[in-house]
Amino acid sequence: MSLNKACMNGDVSQVQLILSGDEVVDINDQYSYSSPLYAACKLGNIAIVELLLATGRRVNINKGVHCYTDYCSNLFAAYTRGFRDIVKLLLTIDGINVNDGCYLMSTSFQHYDKQDFPLYYACKIGDYEMVKWLLKFEDIEVNRAIFNYDEPTNNEYVYSTLEHDSSDYPYLTTPLYAACKRGYLEIVKLLLQFRNISVNEGEVSPLYAAIMGNYIEIIECLLYNGALVDEKCEEAAQEMDIDIESILLRKTITLFKTLESNVFGKHVWRGDIYIETSKGL
Structure with a gap:
């Protein structure tokens, strides 16, 4: 059994056996639109995540999964599925890209690419603690505007239990807009304290969202x-x-x-x- 398949099956003992063996193992191998770390993050298997990170091999923590034109990062996969312990662990790793999220390319039925990333998602669901963690990273893209959407989709790349709300889409909007639209006052205050925050960024302004709410x-x-x-x-x-x-x-x-x-x-x-x-x- 390959390392990737063992991770996809959530087989901790098999993963441990493979990693402790003499055979050369590609710890970043991608198979069936998955990688060992992505599979563990997606399943919420922190034991396997810890095993992979503790091997001493160069685990590419930012190598997400591509399927045709779609993409999802390891961090985003764990976060949007509610695996807090894995998120906390990943955020302690040097070099983690906190701006990496999910991307779904447009089709003939949708005219705009759909995007999301950890900070926007945290602002959208009112996750104050996560916003606070992410703002500690110097390279956080606090003013990044994206084509976001709230339609719940339970597939390989995005998982959201949010009620259907496509009013953000197809306009470029920021994390501050997402928090303002939903009335998360404490998150708004937190974002406004950030050194580089731009209160007027986006095709639809945060102020407009707050007024309409x-x-x-x-x-x-x-x-x-x-x-x-x-x-x-x-x-x-x-x-x-x-x-x-x-x-x-x-x-x-x-x-x-x-x-x-x-x-x-x-x-x-x-x-x-x-x-x-x-x-x-």
Whole structure:
């Protein structure tokens, strides 16, 4: 039995036997659109994942699985299936690509490629802990905009139990948009603390999503961090009967109150407005 097949069968003892033998084994071998590590991640078999990583061989942790034009990474396979222990383990490995996810090429029935990746998925399902973990990686693509979709599909590449919602698709949207659309305030706050966050990224803005969801606190957070109120947002605010001008006015009042109470010579930073108080006052 090959290593790949043993991993696909979840046979821990057979995997251990193969890895401890004298025969040269390709630990990254791909067979039947799977690899040893991918199979273990997909099945949630952490014992096999640990065995593969402990061999001392160069396991390609970022080598996902291709099937024709489709693709899925090991990390994404484990995460979207709920195998938290494997996700935590993979995130400790040097060189892990946290931006690698899933890709489904368009067909004659769908006109846009479908994509997803760990940070977007975490924001979409309200997984605060995972978002926090991912933001610790310097190369995290926090502003990456993708053609995402929420249709549940239970196949080789994507697994999602989310209710059907194709309204994100076919527009390029960001992880911040995904969190705003679903009202995950704490995740929105966490993302807004990130050093390179862009609140206006995407074909549909996070602010528009928050307005359409009537999430007032999220709207305030976005406006306080420089979100642009474009024509589409204005129309949405009218439709939802949300007074954007009053929120902006509260923002201005808050800024002045902060300035008044600030120690002279210090800096005040709120959203997109930067004030330096005069040391001579």
